[in-house]
Amino acid sequence: MLAQDTLKHFRLFCDPFVDDVRSAEDVFMTNEYRYVLASMRHAAQAQGIVAVVADSGAGKTTMRRMLMDELRRDGKTTVIMPSIIDKTRITAAGLCEAIIADISDENPKRSLEAKARQVERLLRDASRSGQKHVMVIEEAHDLTIPTLRYLKRFWELEDGFTKLLGIVLIGQTELGLKLQEHRNSQARELIRRCITVDLRPLDDDLESYLNYKLERVGSSLPKVIEPQAVEAIRQRLRRKDKGQVVSDLYPLAINNLVVRALNAAAELGDERVTTEIVKHV
Incomplete structure (x- = not known):
């Protein structure tokens, strides 16, 4: 200091x-940062998948705060944030529980099958009433390959032609490596649908x-x-x-x-x- x-x-x-x-006015915005924020906003509002990748201290968390502030003021998109600290321990059941906790007052069902049906129902009902949802995961470079595959299944939830969930992944440069198909072909279904944007120096x-x-x-x-x-x-x-x-x-x-x-x-x-x-x- x-x-x-x-x-x-x-x-x-x-x-x-x-x-x-302390506020959006304090954030220095370059064209690069505006593009990254716009990509995050589009994933949230159009129910897409985007990964924001940069070194520590590049401003990823600031971009996430900017996004959440915009969505809060707009009021049409609910943010879901899994709060588990160790992202390597995130499971499909944990993702279901995060969604249920952030968008309803219901208690999660016991079995994974019941949780999945509960999540789909809650998202579908909210979507039909005009509310969108986006799942934001920080420290996403720690996510396991099986979890990345689960995320694609969540993104596939739909009501007719309407997707029910957008996904924003935020992580360090290791996330960019993890999202390279030749390195992790097991996650190719998500990788091929995920737009990766870099926060440059x-x-x-x-x-x-x-x-x-x-x-x-x-x-x-x-x-x-x-x-x-x-x-x-x-x-x-x-x-x-x-x-x-x-x-x-x-x-x-x-x-x-x-x-x-x-x-x-x-x-x-x-x-x-x-x-x-x-x-x-």
């Missing part, structure tokens, strides 16, 4: 990089991102960070992996590096973050 002395030094009334997202939007965050707290990028230092931040968050340049310019990594640089600049008494500071924090 930014030290109190750092906030005073740069005349910031609050930390723009830690616990900074903010390489081309770094300056805009930093300025947006700082303007939200009454400052601006030129007042706090030198132009050359911004490029230094970009280079610090790139690395080589097997001969390829890999970018880690995701919001969390950017925030952490900039916070360290601001604290260091304040300690040194510098008016702005310099290239040398970025290189050494």
Whole structure:
């Protein structure tokens, strides 16, 4: 976090990089992020299947919150979220119980067959009254292949031509690997129907991102960070992996590096973050 002395030094009334997202207006949206959010929204409202894949700290949870906020305000789509922490332990019965708990006051039936019929009835009745449903699963990279196969069966629930359940999977890069058919042909039925979208790094939007965050707290990028230092931040968050340049310019990594640089600049008494500071924090 930014030290109190750092906030005073740069005349910031609050930390723009830690616990900074309190509403949709606080979220910096690139065209990439808008596309991802639109893909999630379409899966929820048109009852499709989408997987959002990105490294830790890329903003996946923020996108999920944006989606849920939109759906809550719209009121036409109910979100179902299995709450089990260990996603490797999710079963078909557990998914049924999550659906029943989130869309009704009924107690789950005992047998899996009875639970499945109960789920189909509840979703069908709600659909006929105009209500849509989407199941959102975070940490979906931990899902087992059998569970992915179960999800396809849930997605197949329908009332005539009307699908009864959309599915949004949110996970780290391992989820993208798991959804490659040549790796997991057993789950090909879901994989072939699932649209995978990636949250890419903010390489081309770094300056805009930093300025947006700082303007939200009454400052601006030129007042706090030198132009050359911004490029230094970009280079610090790139690395080589097997001969390829890999970018880690995701919001969390950017925030952490900039916070360290601001604290260091304040300690040194510098008016702005310099290239040398970025290189050494």
